Amino acid sequence: MSACDVVVIGGGLSGLVAAAAAAERDKKVVLIAKGVGAIAVGSGSIDVLGYEAGGKPVARPLAEMGKLPSNHPYARAGKQATAKAFEFFLDLCEKGGFPYSGSADVARWVPTAIGTLKPTCFLPRSMDPAPLEAAKAAVVVGFRGLKDYYPELIIRGLMQVPAYPKRFRTVIVDPEMAGRDVNALDIARWLDTESGRHACIEQMLTGIAPGNVVLVPPVLGTVPNYGVLEEFEKATTCKFIEITGMPPAITGLRLYDLLVSEIKKRGVRIVEHATVTRAVVDNGRCTAVVTHGVDRERTHPARSFILATGGFYSGGLEAGFGSAREPVFGLPVKVPESQSDWSNAFLLSGGAQPFARFGLDVDARLRPTDGSGKAVFENVYAVGRTLSGFDDAFEKSGNGVAVVTGYRAGTLVA
Amino acid sequence: MKGYLYDSDRCMACTSCTVVCPVAAATREFLGPKMVGPALSRFRRPALAPDLAADLCSNCKNCDISCPSGVPISTLNMLSKAEYYRHHRHRLRDWVLSHGQLMGNLATPFVPLSNLAIANPISRTMLGAFGFAGRMPLPAYVRKTFRKQFRALRQQSFPQKVVFFPGCYIDFYDPGVGLDFVAVMQANEYEVVVPRGLGCCGTPMVANGFPGAAERAVRRNVRALQEWTDAGVPVVACCTSCSLTLKQEQQELFDVPGAAELAARVYDATEFLLELRDRGKLKTDLKQLSGRYLYHAPCHLRDQGIGRPGFEMLGSLPGLEISDADAGCCGLSGSYGFKGDRYEVAQAVGDALFKKVRASGADAVISECGTCRHQITVATGAKTLHPISVMRRAFE
Numbered sequence: 001m002s003a004c005d006v007v008v009i010g011g012g013l014s015g016l017v018a019a020a021a022a023a024e025r026d027k028k029v030v031l032i033a034k035g036v037g038a039i040a041v042g043s044g045s046i047d048v049l050g051y052e053a054g055g056k057p058v059a060r061p062l063a064e065m066g067k068l069p070s071n072h073p074y075a076r077a078g079k080q081a082t083a084k085a086f087e088f089f090l091d092l093c094e095k096g097g098f099p100y101s102g103s104a105d106v107a108r109w110v111p112t113a114i115g116t117l118k119p120t121c122f123l124p125r126s127m128d129p130a131p132l133e134a135a136k137a138a139v140v141v142g143f144r145g146l147k148d149y150y151p152e153l154i155i156r157g158l159m160q161v162p163a164y165p166k167r168f169r170t171v172i173v174d175p176e177m178a179g180r181d182v183n184a185l186d187i188a189r190w191l192d193t194e195s196g197r198h199a200c201i202e203q204m205l206t207g208i209a210p211g212n213v214v215l216v217p218p219v220l221g222t223v224p225n226y227g228v229l230e231e232f233e234k235a236t237t238c239k240f241i242e243i244t245g246m247p248p249a250i251t252g253l254r255l256y257d258l259l260v261s262e263i264k265k266r267g268v269r270i271v272e273h274a275t276v277t278r279a280v281v282d283n284g285r286c287t288a289v290v291t292h293g294v295d296r297e298r299t300h301p302a303r304s305f306i307l308a309t310g311g312f313y314s315g316g317l318e319a320g321f322g323s324a325r326e327p328v329f330g331l332p333v334k335v336p337e338s339q340s341d342w343s344n345a346f347l348l349s350g351g352a353q354p355f356a357r358f359g360l361d362v363d364a365r366l367r368p369t370d371g372s373g374k375a376v377f378e379n380v381y382a383v384g385r386t387l388s389g390f391d392d393a394f395e396k397s398g399n400g401v402a403v404v405t406g407y408r409a410g411t412l413v414a
Numbered sequence: 415m416k417g418y419l420y421d422s423d424r425c426m427a428c429t430s431c432t433v434v435c436p437v438a439a440a441t442r443e444f445l446g447p448k449m450v451g452p453a454l455s456r457f458r459r460p461a462l463a464p465d466l467a468a469d470l471c472s473n474c475k476n477c478d479i480s481c482p483s484g485v486p487i488s489t490l491n492m493l494s495k496a497e498y499y500r501h502h503r504h505r506l507r508d509w510v511l512s513h514g515q516l517m518g519n520l521a522t523p524f525v526p527l528s529n530l531a532i533a534n535p536i537s538r539t540m541l542g543a544f545g546f547a548g549r550m551p552l553p554a555y556v557r558k559t560f561r562k563q564f565r566a567l568r569q570q571s572f573p574q575k576v577v578f579f580p581g582c583y584i585d586f587y588d589p590g591v592g593l594d595f596v597a598v599m600q601a602n603e604y605e606v607v608v609p610r611g612l613g614c615c616g617t618p619m620v621a622n623g624f625p626g627a628a629e630r631a632v633r634r635n636v637r638a639l640q641e642w643t644d645a646g647v648p649v650v651a652c653c654t655s656c657s658l659t660l661k662q663e664q665q666e667l668f669d670v671p672g673a674a675e676l677a678a679r680v681y682d683a684t685e686f687l688l689e690l691r692d693r694g695k696l697k698t699d700l701k702q703l704s705g706r707y708l709y710h711a712p713c714h715l716r717d718q719g720i721g722r723p724g725f726e727m728l729g730s731l732p733g734l735e736i737s738d739a740d741a742g743c744c745g746l747s748g749s750y751g752f753k754g755d756r757y758e759v760a761q762a763v764g765d766a767l768f769k770k771v772r773a774s775g776a777d778a779v780i781s782e783c784g785t786c787r788h789q790i791t792v793a794t795g796a797k798t799l800h801p802i803s804v805m806r807r808a809f810e
Contacts, residue, residue, distance in 0.1 A: 003692070036433075036434070036482065040433055041433060177442060179441070179442030180442055180444070183429075186442070189439060248429045248432060264738070269726065270721065271720065271721040272716050272721075273719045293662065295662060296677065314482050314483075315482075315483075
C-alpha cells in the first residue's frame, strides 16, 4: 500500500473525526475500516457527559469536566482541545449541509422512542426538543406497522415530564407497505420520494393543526440535510421533532454519510472491509500495520497511527479469562485481578459495570502507556472506546469522547 | 476451506447490513441480509426444509463490506441457495446464465449469427418466455475470443512473468481489456502467461445455486494455475468478480487443496500495478493524457479490502481528470439483472449511479467490472472503459 502520513484504524465516529482533523492539516490519510461503525445505526446525537459517577444528572457538562479524574479521556485531551473539538465537529456538519445545534455548556434532554428522556448536547436541528418544552399540547405521529415505536408508550412516558405538555394526541400514518417488517429506514426511504412525502403530509393533516408540535420517529429522509423537515414544516405550519429510536436510527446514518463524504472531500483514502491484525514495530516506533484478508496479509506503512478500533463489542479490546488485551499492538489492558470484580452481578440494578471502564491508559498526547505511564510507541495514538477511564454507557459520553479524542489525535499526529 | 468464517453467532443484529443492502432498499420482498443470512441460518442448522429467502440476494456483498463483526453474510445466503437447489429443480434460464463459458464456446464460432439469434425481436420475446429480462440486452459475443487473439500475439520475452486470468467476460465479450493488460505489462517489461485449462471462476454458478459446477470450476483453475503458483508467479485478473472468487469466495465455500496458496498470489490488475508503482517498478515517463472521467467502484472490488487502487492509479496519470461517482451498486450483479423477475430490482438499485453518470457529462465512465460497464452503458448510453485501457494510453 502507498505510504502516507497517517493510518487511522477504524471507521466509527472517533476514526472519522480523527481522519477529518488530520486531513484538515493537509496530512495524507488512509482510513482502514473493518465494517461501518456503530454511528451508522445510532442516533447521531453527541452525548457529552450525562451523569456523574454517582448517577446524578449533569446540568453543565463542560463545567463538570473540571471535576473528572485525571485519567478520564476529557481530562487527557484538556479543556482547550475539548472546546476546539466540538467547534470542529459543528463546522464539519455545517459544511456537510446538515448543521447541528446545541453546546457542551448545557445538557439537553431529548425524548426517546420508549418515552424516556436522555441527556445529550449536540443534535441535528430536527431533534431539538425546545418546541416541545414551550407547547401546551403535542401530537405523536405513528406509522402503521413500524417496529419498536409505539405512540401510546411514548405518550405515557412523556406525560410524566414536568416541562412537557400534559395533552398529547396520536395520528397514525399508513405507509401502505407490504412485504417484510417496517423499520425507520423504510419510512425514511419512503419520505425520500416526493409521492411518499405528499401521501404522508396528506394523512397527517387529518389529525394535526397549524402551530402543533409534532413528534415523529427518526424518518425525515435518509440524506444529511433538512429538506424533508422544511417541506413538512412549510406544508403543515407545524414544528416537527425527530425522537431517538432503535437501530437503524436514521439520524446516525445521516451523520455517518456526512462524515464519510467530508473526509473524502479532504482526500482521505478509505480501505473498506479490511481488518488490521498486527503492527510492524521498530525501536519504539510503529512503521506499518498489517491487514489480513481471506487471501493474504497487506502492509500499510505510515508515519503515525491512530487506533480507533472501539471496545469489546467491535473487537478493539479482547477479554480472556483473567486478562484483557488490545489485539493490534498487543497493548496491555489493566483489569481487576479477580474476575468476579469485572462485573456488577445485578445486571438491571442501574449501577455501572466495571468492565465498561476497561481500556488503554494513555499519556497527555493520547499515546497508550505501559504500566509505568511511559508511551509504548512514540507515534501511536488511541481514541474513542479503546480508552480506559470512562464509562460511555453509564455516564452517557461515548460520542463526546469519540469526537474530542478523535480530534485531539488528528491534531497531534506528525 | 475456511469454514470457521460461517459463524452466524458473531452477528449481534446491529442492522448495519440492513442499512447498506441495495436490494433491500429496492424491494420490500427481500427480508434483508441480517434476517436472510445470520438470523435464518440458525434455524437452517437443524435441517429444516430449505427455503428460498436468499433467492433475492444478488451476492453484491455490501453486507459483508459493512459488517463490523466479520460475518460473511452473502456466503451464508449462497449456502442456503445451494441447499435449496439440492432439493429443487433449477430454471433453464439460471443454468444458461451461470454457464457462460459453455455458452460462449458454443456461440463464438457462429458470430455474428449467434448474436443475431439472441438479439432479434423474435428471440428476445422467446427469451422473455424463458424468464430473461426482455429489456436487458445480453452482451454480444466477439468473433475471436481473447484467448484466440492472445495466442496469435507476439510478446517480447522478459524474465519477469505474470499469469493473466481472463475470465468469461473478457474472453467472450470484451477481449480488448485483456489485450490492454498485456500491452501495459509488456511496456513495463513483464511477459504475460495465460495457462491452458483456465475457465470460468465459478462465481455465476455460486450465485445461481450450482455449487457442484462451481466447485468443479474451482478445482480445474487451481490445477491449471498450480505450476505458476508454486513458482511464485503473480496471478492477475482484470475482472473483480473473478479476482474476488480466486482470493476469497472459493476458499469460503469449498475445500480445494491449493486454493489458499493460489489466493495468496492473486491480484486485481489495478492492485498489482499500484503495488509495482509503489515499489518503483513501473515506467515513469508517461504520455500526457486528456479527458474527464467518472469512476465507478464495483462492489466486488470494494469487498477485497484493498481500497480503490484503480482510481488511485488513474488519479496519478498526467492530464487526466477523474472523480469518484461514489453512488453504490450498479444493480446488475453478474447474472442477476438479466433475469425477468429481477430486472426491476436491478434497475432500481442502479438508479443513483445512472443519475450520477447522466449528470456528470464525463467523456466516459471507468470501472473494473465488465458487467457494471454493460449495465451503465445500457442504462445511460455512456461510453465505458476498464482502467487498464486508459493506462495503456499512458504507458505505450
